[in-house]
Amino acid sequence: MVFKGSMPALVTPFRNGKVDEKAFVALVERQIAAGTHALVPCGTTGEASTLSHEEDRHVVELCVKTAAGRVPVIAGAGSNSTAEAIGLLQHAKSVGAHAALIVNPYYNRPTQDGVYAHYKTLNEAVQLPIFVYNVPGRTGSDMQPDLIARLSTLPNVVGIKDASGDVSRVARHTALCGKDFIQISGEDSNAVGFNALGGVGCISVTANVAPYQCAAMQNATLKGDYAEARRINDTLARLHRAMFLEASPAPAKYALSLLGLCTDEVRLPLVPVQSAEVKKEIEAGMKEAGLL
Numbered sequence: 001m002v003f004k005g006s007m008p009a010l011v012t013p014f015r016n017g018k019v020d021e022k023a024f025v026a027l028v029e030r031q032i033a034a035g036t037h038a039l040v041p042c043g044t045t046g047e048a049s050t051l052s053h054e055e056d057r058h059v060v061e062l063c064v065k066t067a068a069g070r071v072p073v074i075a076g077a078g079s080n081s082t083a084e085a086i087g088l089l090q091h092a093k094s095v096g097a098h099a100a101l102i103v104n105p106y107y108n109r110p111t112q113d114g115v116y117a118h119y120k121t122l123n124e125a126v127q128l129p130i131f132v133y134n135v136p137g138r139t140g141s142d143m144q145p146d147l148i149a150r151l152s153t154l155p156n157v158v159g160i161k162d163a164s165g166d167v168s169r170v171a172r173h174t175a176l177c178g179k180d181f182i183q184i185s186g187e188d189s190n191a192v193g194f195n196a197l198g199g200v201g202c203i204s205v206t207a208n209v210a211p212y213q214c215a216a217m218q219n220a221t222l223k224g225d226y227a228e229a230r231r232i233n234d235t236l237a238r239l240h241r242a243m244f245l246e247a248s249p250a251p252a253k254y255a256l257s258l259l260g261l262c263t264d265e266v267r268l269p270l271v272p273v274q275s276a277e278v279k280k281e282i283e284a285g286m287k288e289a290g291l292l
Helices: 021-033 053-067 082-094 112-125 145-151 169-177 188-196 211-222 226-242 250-258 276-288
Strands: 005-008 074-076 099-103 130-134 157-162 182-185 201-204
Touching: 005 211, 021 053, 053 074, 053 082, 074 082, 082 099, 082 112, 112 130, 112 145, 130 145, 145 169, 157 169, 169 182, 182 188, 188 201, 188 211, 188 226, 201 211, 211 226, 226 250, 226 276, 250 276
Parallel strands: 005 201, 074 099, 099 130, 130 157, 157 182, 182 201
Antiparallel strands: none
16 A cells, blocks of 8 residues: 555544534545545544544544545554553554554653654554654654654554654655655645655645645655646645644634535534634635635
8 A cells, every 4th residue: 555645634523512424424535536645534633632432433434434445544543542552553453444643642751762662562563554643742742863763663664744843854764764664744834845855745734625736736746846836835825824823623624614514613622713813814725725
């Protein structure tokens, strides 16, 4: 299975407090029709932290079932509890996910050795490709390149979603981990530059709203047509920024609600977009991207 290109970190739509299965299936179908390269359910953007275990497993299974092998599914399966992450990883494998996205353990703030032991235990527990996910702004700790090099020697660790914001690490990771180590950006704003330095895709928030444009931009980078990639990115730049003007995924859900694709419901402690100015900025970004 090839992992590259535009990979939306799928929102989990809600209606009256419950997972809106019909809307989720429609979002997955829209993504596939748009040329999306892979799907990532139950990550940060999917509000995995406030899904029950039953809901989390159901959404992953529903994503796999709906995709039906047309594109890979990389299931969010991270936890700050190693035992809980093993359970999520086992479930992802059992329902047919093609890989798992495992976030650097949050809140506990383990040492680099502790993080290595966490992933090593997962690697040994379940035979499924793993993408490590470095997002210091949410976890409170940063996975350093030397740690990534150690992790890359684990047989099931195939790549990284890097949301450190430091694109210089792409070259460093290539030097330490080899060219076969799959590097995926975790930030829409640097996706083009990330690929120019050796990355092969983006796990994207913006792609929830603009799947066609994000897929086309990734296709351009993968062909080496960076002039076209920059042109598309220029139309998306305002939307990229707008997606994080309030706590994600509230802006993405507001944008999707304008398109009639789901409600803008999020789960506490998140709230729907409150600011009229932020709503206007989201709408302006959508217009620049040709969505409104």
